[in-house]
Every structure is written in structure tokens, then in C-alpha cells.
Amino acid sequence: MGCYTLYRAEPICLENKLGHLKIHLSDIKSATHNFSETYTIASWNGDYTLYRAELHCFDKQNLLYQKGKYEGEHLKGQSTVLLKRYPSGHDLYGEEVFFREIEMLTLVKHPNIVNLLGFCVEDSEMVLVTENISNGYLVDYLGNVNHMRVLTWEKRLKICIDVAHALNYLHHEMEDQKIIINRDITSYSIGLDENLGAKIVDFWFSVFLPPNQEDEALYLRWIGRNQYIDPEYKKTNKLKRESDVYSFGVVLFEILCGGKAFDPIYMKENVKGLGPVARQSFCMGTLEDMIDPILKEEIRENNFVLTRGPNKDSLHTFMKIAYQCVAETQDQRPTMKVVVKELEKALSFQLNSEVKSDYVEEKSHASIIETQVVELSNELNNMNMTCESENFKIHNKENMLHDQTNDPAEPDCFLSR
Structure with missing residues (x-):
């Protein structure tokens, strides 16, 4: 090579x-x-x-x-x-x-x-x-409970998909067969616009991969923030597009767990930070324990759902592709084309579950209303029956009084002789 x-x-x-x-x-x-x-x-x-x-x-x-x-x-x-x-x-x-x-x-x-x-x-x-970039940078949100609460699971997925599309463009879709390796995909280099759409903002470490050398590598001294760097690149100075994939995988776990890759809680377990910790946790089947607690919350007010946690299929699809991105070696990692496809699948699972949930809630709400209508109808019927009974009694009393006033045994003082 x-x-x-x-x-x-x-x-x-x-x-x-x-x-x-x-x-x-x-x-x-x-x-x-x-x-x-x-x-x-x-x-x-x-x-x-x-x-x-x-x-x-x-x-x-x-x-x-x-x-x-x-x-x-x-x-x-x-x-x-x-x-x-x-x-x-x-x-x-x-x-x-x-x-x-x-x-x-x-x-x-x-x-x-x-x-x-x-x-x-x-x-x-x-x-x-x-x-x-009116809504700041992703790193500003991580670890901040109030800020992370704004980022529902659906919004987090869309942020990930935005960045994935940008990386796929750099790796595979540029004009004139150009290929760019960013080398600095971190939560610091992802800005959020007025609609919380994500944009890659830093390109100062970026390099071109020579044309027609898609499967080749650059041999270049590693640079960047330790917790986001591809371990194979750091060890061998071999830079490939899959090095960006690793860094992006770390960002995926940051968004899932709600904290920075270099948070002391991860650094205590592994000096390389969140990436290796999350990878090991996935293998042990305990990754769900690391998920941002905010995502597990479901806030209700007046029986209307304000935020929803992740759908199971959506969550598992996301965790699996994030795990694949942070594989130890470059050859084990997926391309950004595959990453985009899997993240969009995760979003589809989430949106479909919310539609079903809305349908169930509407159906449940409709059922409650129907029950209330039936109860009200029965109550009105009972009231009508009661009123009819009372009216019948009153009518009988009126008839009795009328009969008494027209009694033939009573003399008519004004009857002419």
C-alpha cells in the first residue's frame, strides 16, 4: 500500500x-x-x-x-x-x-x-x-440536563443522519471523484442551526485522498482529540475514510449516552474514553444501562405525551451501527453509505412507532369519549324516564282535581228554576 x-x-x-x-x-x-x-x-x-x-x-x-x-x-x-x-x-x-x-x-x-x-x-x-450557527455546538449540549432535554430521541436521530449525509458526501459523492477525509469529527465540530439541523463546521485537519485510490490509505502523523481518534490510525499512522467512521461512532455514543467522550466517568474505566467503554458494554449486553436517563423519561400532562423515549427497534438498530463504527480495526467498520442507511432505518422505526402510539392514544381517547357519551345518554334516559313518571303523576292529580270540581252531587247555586 x-x-x-x-x-x-x-x-x-x-x-x-x-x-x-x-x-x-x-x-x-x-x-x-x-x-x-x-x-x-x-x-x-x-x-x-x-x-x-x-x-x-x-x-x-x-x-x-x-x-x-x-x-x-x-x-x-x-x-x-x-x-x-x-x-x-x-x-x-x-x-x-x-x-x-x-x-x-x-x-x-x-x-x-x-x-x-x-x-x-x-x-x-x-x-x-x-x-x-444559531443553536451552538453539539458539545455545548452534552452533559447539560436542560439542553439535552430539548433533544428528543427523534431529534437526536436527525442530527446523526445530517452528519452522516455530510460524511457520505465527502467520502463518496463529491464532484470530480474527489474524496476528503475530515480527521476531526467530534462534538466540537458539529454545529446546530435554528432548526437543530446539524452541520460539520471544522475542516482544518482535512486531507484529500488521491483520485482512484479509494481503497488505499494515507500514511500521515495522527492529529486530533484522543478520545475520537481511530485506534488503528493512532497506532500505525494509516489514515483511511474508516478513520472518520470511527470518530463518528464515538459521536453516536455521545448522543446516545448524553455525555462527552472524555467525561471522567468513562475515562476512569478506559483512558481512551467513551468509544472503547461503549464497545465493551455492547458486547456484554449492558449498553442500555449507559443510555441517557432523559431518553427513558416520558412526560405527560393532561394525558398528552410531550416527549417519548426510543422505540426498541429504533434503539437497537442505532446501537448496533454505532458499535460497528467503533470497531477496533478499519476493515471491520462499515462505509458511510451503510451508516446512513441504518440510521434512517432507526428513524423510520421511531416515526412508525409514534404514529402507532398516536393511533392507540386517539383510539383510547375516542373509546373514553364513547363511554362518556353512552353514560351521558343513559343518564339522560334515566332523567327522561323520571320526568315522564313525574309528569304522569302530576297528570293524574290534575285529572282527579278536575273530576272533583265537576262532581254532579254538588248543587249549582246559579241553576235557574
């Missing part, structure tokens, strides 16, 4: 090629009040800092987009955007990584991948400008 050199565009050439996406640093500083903490929404371990701001230098609705390339100048306007500020002078996250992410984001076009709107390279600053 060969060792391939990464395809890489020279930063200067790329910067010139994408000049229409350049944004002045002065505009960014003005929008963020010189990178004020007021506009900061996240800062993770010195990796980068995220800001949300109204950027007045362009209007993303006016960017002309054709055949995978942006054309035209930024038109004056205003839009809420995210600004990803690379750390200054960092050995790992330097200019090469910055321009690699720009290159990747200009090539990928998928509804579940964040849109690049612009970038800034001035002085010592490197900033990416992307569409707004």
Missing part, C-alpha cells in the same frame, strides 16, 4: 484566487469591538476562538454562487455571522492549516456543511467568516 503526498495549494496562490472572499480586518474589528469578550461564544483549549457578530461589510444573500465557486464582489449589507479566529503564532494551527480549511470549504457544497462567507489575513490575524 503506497504512501501518498498530500495535495496542497500554495497559500499565496489560493489567497489571490479567492480574493473576492477577502474581508478587511478593520471591518471585523469594528463588528466585534476589537474582538471583545462580549461577542465571544466559545474558546476551546487554545484551538481557536469563535465570535458571533453583525458584519456590515457584506450581505451573504448577495454572494453569487455557481458551479461550486463564488463570483462577484461583496455587496454592502449586514448579516449575522460566525468568526473563527485562529490562534496567533501557534505551532500547529499556522497559515498552512488556515488556508487548507479555506480550500476545503470552497470546494464542498452540502446542506450539512457550513458555508464559508469570507476570510481575513492581515497583520498577525487569521479569521474565517462562516454562516451563523
Whole structure:
């Protein structure tokens, strides 16, 4: 199996090629009040800092987009955007990584991948400008009871399916037979939009797999967050698309269990975190004990179901594919095409069970109403019978009184002689 050199565009050439996406640093500083903490929404371990701001230098609705390339100048306007500020002078996250992410984001076009709107390279600053992710990042939800309660099982499945579609696109469906391995699929790199739709937002570690080499591997020093890294890749530096599959499997277990992969509760059991712990638990038949307790809740108010837990078939389908994703070796893992199919099957089981449940509830509700109608009808009948009986008695009394007033034995004082 060969060792391939990464395809890489020279930063200067790329910067010139994408000049229409350049944004002045002065505009960014003005929008963020010189990178004020007021506009900061996240800062993770010195990796980068995220800001949300109204950027007045362009209007993303006016960017002309054709055949995978942006054309035209930024038109004056205003839009809420995210600004990803690379750390200054960092050995790992330097200019090469910055321009690699720009290159990747200009090539990928998928509804579940964040849109690049612009970038800034001035002085010592490197900033990416992307569409707004209004509901934050998946990692913000994990471990937070109030936030996780918003994510019903159905919503969690849809988030997983969104990310799976994006990965399948990168691995199998890009134009010109391009293949991208993301290398950084974690709960940090998954954003949620206003409808809780999921988008992959980070591409700084991404690499191209050479064309027509689908079954080959890149030999490349591993990088990323320990608890999400493919163990075979970490051990041998052999990178394949199945390395993304492993990382995604860890995210699936995070969503199932409601906690981060590096939560101390998992790290105590295995220093590699949630992936190996969940895999072992699945083999022992105890994985259901690890499920987020919120998913097991069923809240009722006035006899109406507000949230439902997972359907058994849906849950087992999900657990099985998640387990397969985190297999120890790359060859044992499924492709993203298979993962998408199984996750959609899990969602189908869930939706069908909810329809049946709604039917049963409606039927039960209808039965209750029918019973109440019968009871009310019987009660009215009883009331009518009682009324008829009372009316009969009253009518008899009236007749008796009438007979008494017309008694012939009583003399008529006014009878003429």
C-alpha cells in the first residue's frame, strides 16, 4: 500500500484566487469591538476562538454562487455571522492549516456543511467568516440536563443522519471523484442551526485522498482529540475514510449516552474514553444501562405525551451501527453509505412507532369519549324516564282535581228554576 503526498495549494496562490472572499480586518474589528469578550461564544483549549457578530461589510444573500465557486464582489449589507479566529503564532494551527480549511470549504457544497462567507489575513490575524450557527455546538449540549432535554430521541436521530449525509458526501459523492477525509469529527465540530439541523463546521485537519485510490490509505502523523481518534490510525499512522467512521461512532455514543467522550466517568474505566467503554458494554449486553436517563423519561400532562423515549427497534438498530463504527480495526467498520442507511432505518422505526402510539392514544381517547357519551345518554334516559313518571303523576292529580270540581252531587247555586 503506497504512501501518498498530500495535495496542497500554495497559500499565496489560493489567497489571490479567492480574493473576492477577502474581508478587511478593520471591518471585523469594528463588528466585534476589537474582538471583545462580549461577542465571544466559545474558546476551546487554545484551538481557536469563535465570535458571533453583525458584519456590515457584506450581505451573504448577495454572494453569487455557481458551479461550486463564488463570483462577484461583496455587496454592502449586514448579516449575522460566525468568526473563527485562529490562534496567533501557534505551532500547529499556522497559515498552512488556515488556508487548507479555506480550500476545503470552497470546494464542498452540502446542506450539512457550513458555508464559508469570507476570510481575513492581515497583520498577525487569521479569521474565517462562516454562516451563523444559531443553536451552538453539539458539545455545548452534552452533559447539560436542560439542553439535552430539548433533544428528543427523534431529534437526536436527525442530527446523526445530517452528519452522516455530510460524511457520505465527502467520502463518496463529491464532484470530480474527489474524496476528503475530515480527521476531526467530534462534538466540537458539529454545529446546530435554528432548526437543530446539524452541520460539520471544522475542516482544518482535512486531507484529500488521491483520485482512484479509494481503497488505499494515507500514511500521515495522527492529529486530533484522543478520545475520537481511530485506534488503528493512532497506532500505525494509516489514515483511511474508516478513520472518520470511527470518530463518528464515538459521536453516536455521545448522543446516545448524553455525555462527552472524555467525561471522567468513562475515562476512569478506559483512558481512551467513551468509544472503547461503549464497545465493551455492547458486547456484554449492558449498553442500555449507559443510555441517557432523559431518553427513558416520558412526560405527560393532561394525558398528552410531550416527549417519548426510543422505540426498541429504533434503539437497537442505532446501537448496533454505532458499535460497528467503533470497531477496533478499519476493515471491520462499515462505509458511510451503510451508516446512513441504518440510521434512517432507526428513524423510520421511531416515526412508525409514534404514529402507532398516536393511533392507540386517539383510539383510547375516542373509546373514553364513547363511554362518556353512552353514560351521558343513559343518564339522560334515566332523567327522561323520571320526568315522564313525574309528569304522569302530576297528570293524574290534575285529572282527579278536575273530576272533583265537576262532581254532579254538588248543587249549582246559579241553576235557574
